[in-house]
Amino acid sequence: MSTFFRFFPAFSLILACAFGVRAEPRYTSALIEPINSFHNHGSCIVELPNGDLLASWYKGHGEKGDDSVKIVGARLRKGEEKWSEVFDMADFEGFPDCNSALVVDKEKKLWMFWPLLVANRWETAILMARISTDYNTPGAPNWTWQTPILLKPGDVFAEDVAAAVEEFKKTLPKELVEAYGDELAKLKEEAADKYTRRMGWMPRSKATVLDSGRILMPLYSDGFSFGLVAISDDHGKTWTASRPIISLGGVQPSIVPRSDGSLVAYLRDNGPPPKRVIYSESTDGGMSWSMGKDSELLDSGAGVEGLRLANGHILVIHNDAEKGRHTMAIHLSDDDGKTWKWMRHAERWEPDKGAAAYPSFTLASDGSIIACYTYTNKTDNPGETIKYIRFNEEWIMEGDK
Template identity: 25%
Template sequence: MAFRGVLSLFVCLLATVYAASYDGVIRAVGDGRYEAYMIPPNKANHASFIEQLPDGQLTLAWFSGTKEGADKCSIVVAHLPPNGTQWSQAALISRRDGYSNQNPVLFYDSKLQLFNLFHSQQPANDGEHQAKVWQLVSKNNGLNWTAPVEIFKVDGSFDRNRIISSLDGGLIFPIYYSVSGDSHQDSAMKLSSDHTDWVGYKVDDSNYLVQPSVIRPTPKQSYLLSYFRDRRAEHIYSSSSTDEGKSWSKPQKTSLPNNNAAIQSIVLANGHVALVYNPTTRARNPIRISISLDGGKTWTYAKDLESSSSDNVEFSYPSLVQSPDGFIHVSYTYNRDTIKYVKFMENWIHQ
């Protein structure tokens, strides 16, 4: 009995210390990395997205609720001021009774000087086939937001990855459709010349391939590359476009595995391509960042951001951005308990 009592006390103390780290404070890890754990508003937290504003502020958005797909699952945002050392407590910005909000996408529109947040919304506990995409706008860097407005009204509409600019000054918004069954899920691009109205273009032969992450490997060149999540949990796929996202080559397998979980890619300031993903076809663990020196064709460097010997943990749904000082900022789901934030320079990956 005495042993059990001591063990129970130890577990309670350990849990208290562990939970206390969910405080948003950025701490040096000691190997050139810094990390923080967001303050979780609710029990289940997932699908984060990170964006940097022109003044240097970082903003994180994710969905939080009792569980994914549940009633009142909400979109929340937290902020990190320029040179800040602690993320703010998350603020609730979009919730609807009887519905579940998911997959926030942040985008600062420098042309209109507006901060946008897009997210999917579906009837609670009813799957993804009736999802739509909604939009909120902030004129003061995320301090206040407009009421959500439905913009993509086709059943099964979903967003996930970063909006990029087209060469003519318009926008390219990668989306996907989740209708019924994995084989009836595919990808599309929404294009907008005025940053307001959107025209859709389907990615042909993209059955099973969702959540496209689009990059422009070389600035000012009309060549786009997209990476796709594979619903069959086999490979990351890629496809290219030479007409600013209107048409795409037939998606092909890459050398990288996929576990039917989200990925995200960006082009770094030096032209290298960074991709964060789970390097497995099984569990959502580990989570890894890889670097390509040749525009996303091959991957020279790779390093795990997080790993565990257990398959019963989850590190998933990454988002990343690079700040002007060279730091790479990554956020990802930390076992659904909270969202983890890490930052590091590219040379940390090369070590």
């Protein structure tokens, strides 16, 4: 790791406070492992209390249809520049293990959430969780506890879905209502069924831990094409399902606290055009959510993640095109996401040359911003890996060069 990221943030913060001096833009990057022929996807990254970085992702020759898919990880030790060799994080042999989400809670327990696919369809996912308190040594964490998390969305879930369907019928253009009529009817039917509303909830973005200690694990369903949140107020002993985060195709929510105590969820747009990052708001700690709306940010139907900085600014990283994953941008807001004053690209390829997707954010204790994502080269060295980048707010404000 560069000297800057060990010493510069604290020093620059002192200067900025004393003299109003803005820090210099800083950026570094690395491939966590060499580009290879495997499908490397759905990554997440977290800083551990000792300063190490831990990344996880799923690796195999496919996704839901590949029973060999497993979750792997790698570690960047504090003060070092090279990532460790890749190690296994979870592997239910004979079943696909897919998108993983990492978080360290208020008790300094490391959690990993992921979906175990029972029958090679997203709708058959069971939400799994592992805990470690022994994660500071080289290699994989020592997992001390594991359990499925079984959620029970109740009758209010069915009522919310039915109300949303009727709202869609009133407000959507007639041609959309006609085109999606069968799907809207199916939504109501499946929301009323205990089995279908309890199965298939999967993580994508990292969990959020509120100041109160409440853990919010955002989830989504490919069957319903919307999200909800698994909520724990007792450090993960028990879990409750929030009310659904409903929109027309908004999935894979990423939750960000705002300065007024409310929450905003940014979602991938799997719905009809125009393709935009969808957002939904909560004023009760994540228990209920507003109907999702389109933001001004483009989205190609790919993963989105948000992050709140120590100064209250909000970042969103996403594929900033209506089609394709060849371009990935980081937007920065200083007014809780009302406007996005600054933007810089993390990646830009010609559409047939490469891709970047499924980003994950974390904020380091030294003030730097860390992201990782799927990195695909389609040209001179074809293959895929997970890329890691580390930068500061000033790098975004500098804009594309």
